[in-house]
Amino acid sequence: MLFFFMNSGFEFLSLGELREKKSYKWRQYGGNTIPLTVAEMDFRVAPAITSALQDMVNRSDMGYLGANPEIQEAFAKFANLLWGWQISSNLVRVGNDVGSCVQEILTVITQPMEAVLINSPVTNFAKWILESGRSIHDIPLIEKNMNYTLDLPAIEKAFEAGVRTYLLCNPHSPVGITYSKRDLSVIAKLAKKYGVTVLSDEIHGALMFDAQDFTPFLNSCPEAGDVGICISSASKTFNISGLKCAIYLSQSSEINEELDRIPESARHRASLFGVVATTAAFESGLPWLLDTIDVLEFNAQHLISQLAMNLPQTEYRKPDFGYLAWLNFGDFNWLEEFAKADVALLSGEIYDTNIPNFARLNFATDPAIMRLVFDRLSI
Ligand SMILES: Cc1ncc(COP(=O)(O)O)c(C=O)c1O
Structure with a gap:
């Protein structure tokens, strides 16, 4: 997928750059884990913010x-x-x-x-x-x-x-x-x-x-x-x-x-x-935000086919906004499979202990990293 950004300064961060971050999302696991957890985006912030x-x-x-x-x-x-x-x-x-x-x-x-x-x-x-x-x-x-x-x-x-x-x-x-x-x-x-x-x-x-x-x-x-x-x-x-x-x-x-x-x-x-x-x-920041939303919507849409191909039992409704996918894994042991793939999600239990087997997946990352996640899951 090629994105055509309109000089907004939108840029993905590579896995190498992300692993250097000191934020909770990137410090919590370390090693080879890909965290799709904390609500933080894996993108460089808008140039208007950096220069201010x-x-x-x-x-x-x-x-x-x-x-x-x-x-x-x-x-x-x-x-x-x-x-x-x-x-x-x-x-x-x-x-x-x-x-x-x-x-x-x-x-x-x-x-x-x-x-x-x-x-x-x-x-x-x-x-x-x-x-x-x-x-x-x-x-x-x-x-x-x-x-x-x-x-x-x-x-x-x-x-x-x-x-x-x-x-x-x-x-x-x-x-x-x-x-x-x-x-x-x-x-x-x-x-x-x-x-x-x-x-x-x-x-x-x-x-x-x-x-x-x-x-x-x-x-x-x-x-x-x-x-x-x-x-x-x-x-x-x-x-x-x-x-x-x-x-x-x-x-x-x-x-x-x-x-x-x-x-x-x-x-x-x-x-x-x-x-x-x-x-x-x-x-x-609006030009940067519009490009960011294009990337997020691409990932939200693409997740439908990524799940259908790799984890077909998962229920997912494309969200209306943002970067958090709410997934119902049904009978699938997602905890074990995601642990094997070294990919972290947030368990739905943190929102409601009565709902079984839901998880939140943060897809605010480079589509190439999302591909890597599903490559790891399909092994
Ligand atoms: C709806 C909602 N409100 C607030 C927050 C947290 O915001 P803050 O860090 O400003 O307290 C979150 C974070 O995930 C959220 O999803």
């Missing part, structure tokens, strides 16, 4: 983070460009990462041990909620042949029974689905009716294979603006999770009063490097 960071290094600009209107404006412009979502930039708040923003927000909008609604199988949410001393109210997604949907009647019942906080994964990871504007509006209207606050984690929202598929929760209908908080970051989209910067915002003055109670110390925990890199990404 190099400039800071050259000027020894490594101090504490202060007021930074540039990131607020950059996110507002990016959201308008990608999704036609108009926000006033002064509403954008900065935090350390999405997980810690969720935890800080939970401490001001909920009471200890209060229930927070999630839809399993879902990324890290249960851990964050439990670590914050809150409890989980799970309304699992409904699955039919690997197609997942929200159980809206059960969600309404939970609201009716008194659950006041909903941590929504929009779009949903790891199952890889987006929600329609209609479904998001239903959630917003129910939330308004029952006095529920919706925290919408939108970290994967800019990685859509078709940008039209994604609706920011706050932009779904007027009621969403009254009940929602958007939490996002450039960390997944632009591959800069180690730089520690996330953003969150609400368009409701009542919710903003609550968010103002987040301690000042938490507001300074983002890193200056993260803020500058995120600003550069939102301002100038």
Whole structure:
């Protein structure tokens, strides 16, 4: 496969270069293992980010983070460009990462041990909620042949029974689905009716294979603006999770009063490097992102035939975005076979101990490395 990149600076990293990395993904196993695990992409970051960071290094600009209107404006412009979502930039708040923003927000909008609604199988949410001393109210997604949907009647019942906080994964990871504007509006209207606050984690929202598929929760209908908080970051989209910067915002003055109670110390925990890199990404990273999405969609599509040829019992639905494939291995002993091939996946058990034999495969890598993975598996 030949890709024609449009001078965006997109580049694959070779296995040799990847093995030199100090990140968790590449340190966890070492040796000959190919890790298709942690949500990090095996690509060089966008040149706009590299030069912004190099400039800071050259000027020894490594101090504490202060007021930074540039990131607020950059996110507002990016959201308008990608999704036609108009926000006033002064509403954008900065935090350390999405997980810690969720935890800080939970401490001001909920009471200890209060229930927070999630839809399993879902990324890290249960851990964050439990670590914050809150409890989980799970309304699992409904699955039919690997197609997942929200159980809206059960969600309404939970609201009716008194659950006041909903941590929504929009779009949903790891199952890889987006929600329609209609479904998001239903959630917003129910939330308004029952006095529920919706925290919408939108970290994967800019990685859509078709940008039209994604609706920011706050932009779904007027009621969403009254009940929602958007939490996002450039960390997944632009591959800069180690730089520690996330953003969150609400368009409701009542919710903003609550968010103002987040301690000042938490507001300074983002890193200056993260803020500058995120600003550069939102301002100038789009050409790189479009090339990245082309590669990701190629790998997502190609995985259908790679699985059909090599592991035909595996169930897989091509995700709507991003780089995580959610696989149902059925009766196949994937743990043993992948261990023999020296390829690591994340077991689905980390999301939900009740689901047997699922795994998450990160395909954000050179298609040549994906070929190597299946060559190893077919021996
Ligand atoms: C939906 C979702 N939110 C948040 C995170 C973690 O983000 P952060 O590193 O900013 O806490 C992940 C990481 O895998 C994720 O999939």
